Amino acid sequence: MLATDPRAPDRAPPDEVVRAAFHELHGRRLHGFGLLLTLGDRRATSRLVGGALAAGVERAGHLRHPERAAAWLRARVVRDAGRVGVARHRVGDRTGLADLGADAAVVAGLAALDRRERAAVIASAIERLDARDVSAIVDRDGRSLERLMQQARARYVAAYDASADDDPPIDGPLAARLHEIAQRAMG
Amino acid sequence: MTELHHAFRAWLVSGARDALPRDVALHASACPDCLRAVAAFDALGAVDPGAAPEPAPWAPGARLLTPRAVLVVRAAAGLAAVSLITAAGFVATGGLLDRRDGQLTGARQSPQGEGVLGNAAGPPSPVVRSTASGRASESASASPHPSDSAQPIPQDNPPMGGGPPPISTPRPIATPRPPTIGPTPATTPRPTKPATPTPTPVPATPVPPTPTPVVETPTPAPTPVETPIGTAPAP
Numbered sequence: 114m115l116a117t118d119p120r121a122p123d124r125a126p127p128d129e130v131v132r133a134a135f136h137e138l139h140g141r142r143l144h145g146f147g148l149l150l151t152l153g154d155r156r157a158t159s160r161l162v163g164g165a166l167a168a169g170v171e172r173a174g175h176l177r178h179p180e181r182a183a184a185w186l187r188a189r190v191v192r193d194a195g196r197v198g199v200a201r202h203r204v205g206d207r208t209g210l211a212d213l214g215a216d217a218a219v220v221a222g223l224a225a226l227d228r229r230e231r232a233a234v235i236a237s238a239i240e241r242l243d244a245r246d247v248s249a250i251v252d253r254d255g256r257s258l259e260r261l262m263q264q265a266r267a268r269y270v271a272a273y274d275a276s277a278d279d280d281p282p283i284d285g286p287l288a289a290r291l292h293e294i295a296q297r298a299m300g
Numbered sequence: 301m302t303e304l305h306h307a308f309r310a311w312l313v314s315g316a317r318d319a320l321p322r323d324v325a326l327h328a329s330a331c332p333d334c335l336r337a338v339a340a341f342d343a344l345g346a347v348d349p350g351a352a353p354e355p356a357p358w359a360p361g362a363r364l365l366t367p368r369a370v371l372v373v374r375a376a377a378g379l380a381a382v383s384l385i386t387a388a389g390f391v392a393t394g395g396l397l398d399r400r401d402g403q404l405t406g407a408r409q410s411p412q413g414e415g416v417l418g419n420a421a422g423p424p425s426p427v428v429r430s431t432a433s434g435r436a437s438e439s440a441s442a443s444p445h446p447s448d449s450a451q452p453i454p455q456d457n458p459p460m461g462g463g464p465p466p467i468s469t470p471r472p473i474a475t476p477r478p479p480t481i482g483p484t485p486a487t488t489p490r491p492t493k494p495a496t497p498t499p500t501p502v503p504a505t506p507v508p509p510t511p512t513p514v515v516e517t518p519t520p521a522p523t524p525v526e527t528p529i530g531t532a533p534a535p
Contacts, residue, residue: 136354145349162355214347222340237315238344266313266341273340274333283335285342287316295329298322 131173135166138179142240143186145213149235150194152224153205157197165189184236184246191232191250218277225272229253230265237262308334312341 143165147158165186169176176182203224204210210220223231229251236247248254253261304327311320320328328334 140355141352142349144355145352147355148352149347149349159356163357166355209352213349213351216343218340219343219347222344234344235349238341239347240349262315263313266315267309269344270309270312270337270340273343274336277336277339281336281339281343283339283342285339285345287342287345288335288338291320291325291329291338294320294322294325298326 128170132166132170135170135173135182139169139183139186140166142183143190146187146235146240147190147194148206148209148213149215149223149239150190150228150231151205152203152220153207153210154203155206155209157194157205161190161193161197164193180243180246181249184242184249187232187236187246187250188252191228192252195228218273218281221276222269222273225268226265229261230268233258233262234265234269238266304328305331305334309337312337316341 140162144158144162147162148155151157151161168189169182169186172185176185204220207217207220215223223234226234233247233251233253236242236250237244242250244258247262248258251258251261304324307321307324308328308331311318311324328338
């Protein structure tokens with residue numbers, strides 16, 4: 114104990130407090146990330162997220178920054194999902210995914226991706242994490258990460274397009290930005 | 301037209317970070333396909349992972365099983381099940397075989413007691429009858445000859461253990477037991493056995509000798525003949 118933190122050995126919070134804080138800070142969003150990554154497989158998500166949180170509590174001293182901790186936890190979930198062998202394209206509980214706001218077309222788009230691509234899309238487009246965190250989550254960087262991201266987006270759009278309704282709602286922030294640029298160009 | 305279409309797709313796929321050219325923006329705002337692609341990414345933005353429920357509590361010592369570990373566990377469970385079934389099969393078949401052996405061994409043991417009863421029943425084995433009848437006369441005359449009663453039994457054993465016929469003989473002997481007990485009191489060599497306990501225990505304790513004849517009264521009839529002999533020295 115003195116070797117790890119000689120300055121404040123007595124101020125180290127007990128494990129239960131650290132665990133509760135970790136669950137409070139990261140639990141829900143990490144669970145949502147896991148549900149999206151496993152396409153609604155609640156059982157696998159519970160195991161993956163629980164294992165990541167337990168490992169994160171053990172390294173709480175090194176995971177003080179919340180976003181780095183979030184990236185580390187997600188990277189752990191992605192890695193363990195590969196080890197456990199989460200079903201690649203099989204969609205689990207759709208209602209659980211719908212509760213997160215993922216409609217059928219989104220699920221179809223995510224289901225078309227492999228584990229790393231899916232993790233990259235979730236972390237960047239859904240959770241809007243920093244590129245450095247996405248790099249840590251998918252364990253890629255530089256050109257490799259860029260290629261992975263482009264491929265994931267292209268495949269996602271193609272699968273979404275094949276599965277979406279005839280008139281999907283076009284009222285999101287990207288659509289608003291596009292219309293704004295177009296109006297500026299016209300006017 | 302298609303160039304604008306591809307340019308917009310490339311802009312989207314690259315992350316929509318760079319500035320969008322005006323002509324591409326004008327095309328995309330009126331192109332249904334490009335708008336569907338925009339809707340695809342806007343749909344992603346509508347997903348909220350924070351709406352997920354709290355994760356289930358996790359046991360600190362628990363670990364995830366890798367696919368290989370799962371395979372190993374399943375293979376071990378399968379092997380255990382197969383070996384258990386095989387062992388159960390061996391036990392079942394072995395039990396049947398042992399039962400045959402037991403019948404054979406039972407055929408060896410039973411002649412000691414049942415051979416005599418079988419003699420009383422008579423019809424199945426005339427050879428035994430001849431020995432038993434001679435022995436009955438001996439037992440009637442000279443009861444203290446347990447050695448004589450033991451001698452003929454080994455003589456019976458060799459033919460009984462020899463082959464299949466002995467297997468069939470003990471079974472019929474076993475069934476007629478109840479009827480033979482009644483009618484054949486005189487032939488029983490058991491009087492010889494009670495004869496041996498009666499001399500020793502009766503003088504020692506007067507109480508135990510009384511139960512012993514009571515126990516043996518159902519099987520041999522001649523015991524009542526000897527009980528008065530045993531009771532006589534007690535007073």
